[in-house]
Each structure stands twice: as C-alpha cells, then as structure tokens.
Amino acid sequence: MNKNVIRSVTMVSVFFCLLWLVGLGWAVAEYYAGKPDKIPEKTVIEKKAEKKEGMHIVALGDSLTRGTGDETGKGYVGVLMDEIKEKSKQEVRLTNLGISGQVSDQLKEQIQQTEVKRQIQTADMVLVTMGGNDLFRGGQGLLEFNPEDITEIEKNFLENMNFIFQQIRTSNPNANVFCIGLYNPFIDLDDGKELSKVVRHWNYQSAELSATFPKIVFVPTFDLFELKVNDYLYTDKFHPNTKGYRLIAERVASLLTW
Amino acid sequence: MNKLVQNEMMKLIAKKRLIVIAIIISILVAMFTYAQYKEVERQREKLGTDDWRTMIQQTIIDQQNRISSSRISDEWKKQLQIALQQNQYYLDHDINPSEPGAPTFMRIFLENSIELFIPLMVMVIASDIVSSEHSQGSIKLLLTRPVKRWKVLLSKYISLTFAISLIVAIAGILSYGISGLVFGYQGWGAPVLTGFSVNDAGLNTASVKLIDQWQFLLMDFGLVWFVAIVVGTLSFMLSVLIRSTAAGMGVMLAALISGAILSNMVSSWESAKYFFMVNLKLTNYMNGNPPPIEGMTLSFSMLVLLVWWAIGLFVSFFVFTKKDVY
Structure with missing residues (x-):
C-alpha cells in the first residue's frame, strides 16, 4: 500500500471533517441566533402566465x-x-x-x-x-x-x-x-x-x-x-x-x- | 499516535469498504434521480405546464382536500396542515421550494437519508472495526505491542471519524455529480427558507430566514455528519462489546429501523424522545417539518444524541481497556 495514498486520503478526510464541523456549528448558530428576514410578500402579478396553445x-x-x-x-x-x-x-x-x-x-x-x-x-x-x-x-x-x-x-x-x-x-x-x-x-x-x-x-x-x-x-x-x-x-x-x-x-x- | 492512526487508515483503505459504499450510493442516487425525473415528467403531463407555481398550487389544493376528509387522524391532519401552510408561504413569497438542479436534489437526498441510509453506510465500516480484529486473530498482535490499549482504540476511533467524514462527502459529491447529469448543475444560490417552527397553533413563520442554498446545504451536511458520528460511535461500542460482527450489526440495524418506525407512531409515548433513534432527523428542524414528538427542539435532540455518544465512547474505552483477550 502506497504511503502517499494513505496520507492523501487522510488529508482529504481531515478537510471534510473540519468542513462538516463548521457546517454543524453554523446550523446551530443559525437556528438559535439568526435574525429573521423581512421577506416581501408577492401580491402583484408581474408577469402574466404565458398563454399556451389550447x-x-x-x-x-x-x-x-x-x-x-x-x-x-x-x-x-x-x-x-x-x-x-x-x-x-x-x-x-x-x-x-x-x-x-x-x-x-x-x-x-x-x-x-x-x-x-x-x-x-x-x-x-x-x-x-x-x-x-x-x-x-x-x-x-x-x-x-x-x-x-x-x-x-x-x-x-x-x-x-x-x-x-x-x-x-x-x-x-x-x-x-x-x-x-x-x-x-x-x-x-x-x-x-x-x-x-x-x-x-x-x-x-x-x-x-x-x-x-x-x-x-x-x-x-x-x-x-x-x-x-x-x-x-x-x-x-x-x-x-x-x-x-x-x-x-x-x-x-x-x-x-x- | 500518528503512526497508529496511519496504520488504521491503511487497514480501512485496504479493506476497500469505502469503494463498496461509493458504489452503493451511486446506484441508489442513480435510481432516485430517475424516479425524480419521472415524477417531474408525470406532473408536467398531468398539469400541462412546468410552472412551479401551478404545481404548488395543485399540491396545496390536494392537501386541503385531504385535510377536509373526515377519515384521517388528527395527528396526520396537523402534519398536513403544517406542510400546507409552508407551501402557501413559499407561494405567497414567490420562492420555489424545489428549484430544479443538482443542489436541490442533493438537499432532498440528504434530508431523506439522514435517519437510515447514511447511518447504514456508516455501520458498514464501524461495526467490525474492532470485532474483525478478534475474528482474524490479529488483536493479539496489536495488543502485544508496547502501546497502551486506549491509544490503540483511540486510533481506531479517529480513523472511524475520518471515514465517516469521507462517507458524508462521498454521498454529497456523488448525489451532486449524478443528478446533475439530468437536472443540471445550477442552483447553488437559489433562495431557501429556514427558521419555520411548529407550535400548537400550527406553523410559526415569525422567524423565517432567507438563505442561499449552498449555506443551507453546508448546514445540512453538518447535521448529517453529527448524526453519522453518533451512530458510528454506537456501532463502534457494539463492535467492542460483541465479538461477532454480524450480531453487532444486527443489534444496530434493529435499533435504526425501530427508530424509523417509532418516529411515525410515538407521538403519544412521550418518554420515547430519549431514544437516540427518534432524534436522528435533525434536518427537520432546519426545514420546518414537525418533530415526531411535540416539544422536541434542535438542542434537545442534539443533547440526547450527545449523551448517547458520550456513553458509547465511555463504554467502548472502559470495556476495551479492561477486558481479557485470549
């Protein structure tokens, strides 16, 4: 078994491990501390739905x-x-x-x-x-x-x-x-x-x-x-x-x- | 320690399990992609349009009709009500909840595989990581080295953590790569709503947030990873406790499947919420699906999982350092 293969697989794993940890932390932070957005409600019909055949x-x-x-x-x-x-x-x-x-x-x-x-x-x-x-x-x-x-x-x-x-x-x-x-x-x-x-x-x-x-x-x-x-x-x-x-x-x- | 981990990684890679897992995932993803494609096709044919608004409107109408039917249980009615309010919210704010594209597919795939599929894949690796040393007899060779036992186990655990991170990554990459062939690779920046919460009155939209899909995906990945680690640790513990790999796998499998079944019927048995297996669907807290038992929150579920994780880890190390090996 090539040593370099093992080393590179390990490196990739460590990278993803850290990335997922960041994701996890972010998820928790967002769930508890994220500020609600004001999302505008759409009431006007901007675009008339396209008229189709038939x-x-x-x-x-x-x-x-x-x-x-x-x-x-x-x-x-x-x-x-x-x-x-x-x-x-x-x-x-x-x-x-x-x-x-x-x-x-x-x-x-x-x-x-x-x-x-x-x-x-x-x-x-x-x-x-x-x-x-x-x-x-x-x-x-x-x-x-x-x-x-x-x-x-x-x-x-x-x-x-x-x-x-x-x-x-x-x-x-x-x-x-x-x-x-x-x-x-x-x-x-x-x-x-x-x-x-x-x-x-x-x-x-x-x-x-x-x-x-x-x-x-x-x-x-x-x-x-x-x-x-x-x-x-x-x-x-x-x-x-x-x-x-x-x-x-x-x-x-x-x-x-x- | 570094050498030990390297050694364990070598064993993992030599076993080629990761490749088997990658093959399983790619076959399943291909199947799901095809199924999804068929479904979209059918809807388009039925409604005569591929306007997502029309499709959601029709879903809402279907849900309203099911709610008005007197034959469904109150429990189910409430769930439908929440799903309906959510759909209506998306429609009212002109946001497509399933923007076509590989990232959306990936999101749906992750949300649906978090409680059973990913844990199963993790189990494939975790459940024989110690017990295979017994069955092959190599445990004696390993333990006669001048290294402390806990160090041996820790190196195994670290390599398991790496393998789990890799599995989650493989699932993500494959589901993106394969579904993209059909749905296209666009959609990382599509808007996604999160922050729905469920209370007695139904869906609470007061704290809804609008984020990009890639952000949402990263969070989903984090949660999937967390669940995978907990399940992996418990399988690891069983692998230490039970010499037979098959028996260990059987126990874990039973637990996972019972979790999937229990989630659908435990709403009246409140103390069931302390089982780890009904807490696995963490992504539900992000997308606003109601939890299986009322009053469960993200922190509650994570705490329960964390406690199970700690117990699993403690038992593994305690037993492994104490037990007689012959």
Whole structure:
C-alpha cells in the first residue's frame, strides 16, 4: 500500500471533517441566533402566465368540482373536459382548485390568493360549483330546518358570490364563467318538498346575480335530479354518482360554443 | 499516535469498504434521480405546464382536500396542515421550494437519508472495526505491542471519524455529480427558507430566514455528519462489546429501523424522545417539518444524541481497556 495514498486520503478526510464541523456549528448558530428576514410578500402579478396553445379551464368550488362520489374519479369537470377535447380537437389544460367541503366564505378567501388570480387570468373558461355546503352543511341543515336561518345563510352566500364574481371578472374579463346551480338531494325525504322550495329560491337568486355580470352563465341542475333522484346519487345520498356527474357535464357542454 | 492512526487508515483503505459504499450510493442516487425525473415528467403531463407555481398550487389544493376528509387522524391532519401552510408561504413569497438542479436534489437526498441510509453506510465500516480484529486473530498482535490499549482504540476511533467524514462527502459529491447529469448543475444560490417552527397553533413563520442554498446545504451536511458520528460511535461500542460482527450489526440495524418506525407512531409515548433513534432527523428542524414528538427542539435532540455518544465512547474505552483477550 502506497504511503502517499494513505496520507492523501487522510488529508482529504481531515478537510471534510473540519468542513462538516463548521457546517454543524453554523446550523446551530443559525437556528438559535439568526435574525429573521423581512421577506416581501408577492401580491402583484408581474408577469402574466404565458398563454399556451389550447384551452385552459379553471374549476373552482367544492366536492362537486372535486368529483366526490364518481367511481371514475373524474367528476363533471373531467367528463366535460373529455368532451371538449373530443369535439374541439385541441389540447385542454385543467386547473382544478376545488376543495371538498368548501363554503362560499372560504372560496372568497381562496379567490384572493395571488396564484389563484393568476390562474384565472389565463383561463378560457371558469367553472364554479358553490353553495351546497352553505345550504345543506353536510345534511345537518335538514335537521334544523329554519326559514329564518336560511334567509340569513342565503344572504351571506349571495354577498360572497357577488364578491367572487367581481373578482373573477376583474382578473379575467373575457372568459366564460359557468356557475352550476344546486339540486335537492333530499327531495325524496319527508321534508323534501319544503326544501325543494328553498333550493329553487336559492337557485333563482343565484341566477339573478349571475345575470348582472357579463358572460356569467347560471347552469340549472335542479330539474336533472328532480325525478328518480336516487338513480343519480352516490351511496352517501348527497353527492352525484357517475351518471349524475355525466348529466351535469352534458348540460354544461350543451352551452358551449366554438 | 500518528503512526497508529496511519496504520488504521491503511487497514480501512485496504479493506476497500469505502469503494463498496461509493458504489452503493451511486446506484441508489442513480435510481432516485430517475424516479425524480419521472415524477417531474408525470406532473408536467398531468398539469400541462412546468410552472412551479401551478404545481404548488395543485399540491396545496390536494392537501386541503385531504385535510377536509373526515377519515384521517388528527395527528396526520396537523402534519398536513403544517406542510400546507409552508407551501402557501413559499407561494405567497414567490420562492420555489424545489428549484430544479443538482443542489436541490442533493438537499432532498440528504434530508431523506439522514435517519437510515447514511447511518447504514456508516455501520458498514464501524461495526467490525474492532470485532474483525478478534475474528482474524490479529488483536493479539496489536495488543502485544508496547502501546497502551486506549491509544490503540483511540486510533481506531479517529480513523472511524475520518471515514465517516469521507462517507458524508462521498454521498454529497456523488448525489451532486449524478443528478446533475439530468437536472443540471445550477442552483447553488437559489433562495431557501429556514427558521419555520411548529407550535400548537400550527406553523410559526415569525422567524423565517432567507438563505442561499449552498449555506443551507453546508448546514445540512453538518447535521448529517453529527448524526453519522453518533451512530458510528454506537456501532463502534457494539463492535467492542460483541465479538461477532454480524450480531453487532444486527443489534444496530434493529435499533435504526425501530427508530424509523417509532418516529411515525410515538407521538403519544412521550418518554420515547430519549431514544437516540427518534432524534436522528435533525434536518427537520432546519426545514420546518414537525418533530415526531411535540416539544422536541434542535438542542434537545442534539443533547440526547450527545449523551448517547458520550456513553458509547465511555463504554467502548472502559470495556476495551479492561477486558481479557485470549
């Protein structure tokens, strides 16, 4: 064994040994004594995200946007996207920002995020499902069915939606926005009829609100689920199943123009 | 003393273990690089863009959805919440948490190998450094020289320290060299955030600092080295205590693996935080991942490791100088 090899390996080891010691010392010092930096938050969108070939869809909303209940996992957004791809023969890029259980208060927060704004800015089409969790609160709303409460909730919801639509329009004045209406998953239950009335009123108000903005289209789904609701609902009796999502997607698809 | 260390270094190099370790590391790094490359590719295909902001936004949405699901445990929910807040923080401040490039790969590799992989490599060298002298019978030759026993052991320990430093360096150099072929060698100056801390309310961003990636890497290396030294010392102790190399390795291996498992489930068993093996993930304190047990801090973990290190060293020397060799 060459002595020089051993010596040089030893030297290299000693060097690294010292280097790592320095690193260790620095890590401890930085962890305890380092001064926090003021890091500026980015609120302005300096650069518009580059516009790519094809179509960009942004989906906002709750579990319906997510596709909860669909065994294929697509949801109405996925089905709709497939359909557009097939018909328009162009690339479609989807940004799904839906969050299960989201209520309009949360969407209002979400839509003000810089990155979300930037996504909407480049969108050719925006899909929104909102309100289901506001109104039904996961089925809880059914038990304590109280007209006064509902008026209150509805008012809050409409205010939020007004804000959300304004935000979308400010970020992107050109994209078509489709606001998907509510259906009544509890229509077959005892209180179903009364709840239907609430849902219809809710939808009517949403449609009125949508109409005050250019290119925001309210898409009714109430009638789709009116007869044989259970055929189109998932086993949780709240979310649509694969067939139900297909119905919604087809309805939106029929509104599209090229 | 100098001669003794030289002698030990010669034995180490002659055994060619370091080369074996280098080969193992390079194969693994090549695999990870490929996996990472595939992952990036898949994401790009899925989202139709390679804008990191879009990718993080999508990760945030996924995390939010998982949090809102009622089927996950509170523990897991909290961890997700912290990861989410961190991602949001990066996004809000327009800093890419994983700037593409070899230095970033190196950072991720180090952070993921600190608790198991690097210790295992260290074990390969440390666990037979004394016991092999027994099995080869050369211990008698060594101890019949007119040198004090503690000096013999110390020279072995020093050469082990050198070897560990080399292993850490090899891991760094190889992961940089190999991943750079795919991701490019740039990114030393990329901004990295450190100083996140975790408290009851979630992620605390009050003391966040912005540093260059190379600084962060050097700190990571220091922590990895520290962990490797502690694990190496404990293997060294076992090598003194147990004559059979295989048995010594088995004990150490069991300890390391139990640490990896325990870290995932000890959150309610608080006294487990005094085990050395749940304290190995020191890099978590730098990048703001929550520790396995609430209330653990960098100084706590380092202190625990230091105590284990001291015990290991003491026992090694005590036993080696006292025991009968036949």
